[in-house]
Amino acid sequence: MSLLFRTYPLARQALFSMDPEQAHEWTLRALQRSYDCAVTRMLTSSPQPTLPRTIMGLPLRNPVGLAAGLDKNGAYIDALATLGFGFIEVGTVTPRAQPGNPKPRMFRLPRARSLINRMGFNNDGLDTFIANVQRSQWRRQGGILGLNIGKNAATPIEHAVDDYLRGLEGVYPHADYITVNISSPNTHNLRSLQSSDALDALLSALQARRQDLADQHGHRTPLVVKIAPDLQPEEIDAVADLIPHHGIDGIIATNTTLSRDAVHGLPYEDEAGGLSGPPVHELSLSVIRRLRERLGRDTAIIGVGGIDSGRQALEKIQAGADAVQLYTGLIYHGPALIGECVQALEGA
Template structure:
């Protein structure tokens, strides 16, 4: 693995002295610059192997990048160079939107956690697809997931229209598509996890995907990303509905609204979704319940609070087929990818 990846702890102190969103942007920009430089690209490259399959897709390893880190698909190749087995970018909405007012991302270092209320800030579907088509990751054999959402000003009863626009746009360019119905930062979005609402949305997505599969001559797997704050009964409903509507996988989970494990910490009362270590146990419980209820009818991608190889193993032991990282990268740096691959190999 690259020695430069192991140097991240030295850079972390400087990054953590900045506003969290500013540091995020600077890190991605510098990662891209390093990738664009051929000599540096070789030094940064990692390609840990632990071959597996997910939703019928062949992966070099079962450790992926979670959506949200690269909302506009602008850094796919640079991120792919870090050794991921698959990468998911977005969430993209049909139209560009600024997201919520800044500041909107907060670190809780004592809990290895973040709170964000970004609100699907992105440049819109056209810009997103232009970035995706410019990237080389898929052409070189990488597996790319594209994550779709609804615009903040689209009424919830019209949400399906936005998802259908997103699905049609990303379908030809995706190895799989994720339907994000669980961000806590778009008003009423989580209502789509209700039985009637979810069934109606999935029915329309199923029909649209069948039409797109005929048009493009390929079946693209569909996954749904759910919240960690569901009751067991809600999880059971989702586990029953997704296979019934032909959905291939579930991503468990998004960020949590709970603050039980971070009470009293600076920024703990900020609005938004909490990610990092506090979500790990919540995510494990959802994964276990999904696997128990759905059996092997659903592929499960475990995400939330993976900060070590041990955490990744626990996700798999709970029933996940693969894992995704995000907040752990901010606290541990790129070396976490290879650590998790080794732990799962």
């Protein structure tokens, strides 16, 4: 086990004394500094956990990936790759740079090992994002990279499709798969795109544009849709019916929840935003089970939300997911969680 993995419990104590967003940014910069120095890179890098899987035709080194949101600008891909992920997803990126919601906008709930955030797709815009992705070596070394696209806050919801099409065109040559994020609770009206009619129109436009891009670039890049854990059963069924109809390759289930039932009485429970961490796990499992029952085995499902241990990663797979992603669990447990999850999935 690398020095970084062994010392994270001590580092977490210092990090948790800082503002959550400040700690997040400090950690990424420290990881990058470690990566940039050959000596510290050797000391902190971990052996790649190997458990090959294929999803959407993509060869994963292992089925434990990084969820979008941790590296919104794609600026730390290679440094994050040293932690042992089988695939990495970065973003969400919007066509134009935007600051996101006012600070403070991230809150820890340590007793529930959870976070509430209302970041609001803060990012440096599509051009900077693409430049960062192009500089990274991860894909050239065989890593699988997902690029996550969204809409600008200032774009009226009735014109959201224009932002998604612009994002699709921009990231298409640089992605192994592309995620359409319509489930963040922190951009006004964004989740309305999950309704049947709105989703039908959006997916129709994206599929038509993807076909044009596939012809132009000579390859077909998989498209996946990221949905919320708060959908009603009939809404999940409607999504599941539209996905294969439009030739979409997969679903990421799920984003953060608006529910506060599991954190009632804890500090910050009343803060607006999406709740992540263990309270999302059961919600995500319910969505995954219903999707798999409705979709059969032909559509990929990536399970995310509340994975706090190897056991919970295994439960996602047993519910019907093909692969999993981590985020909040990393903050509370550190990068050793990646290997724990891979080990738990051996034989699954």
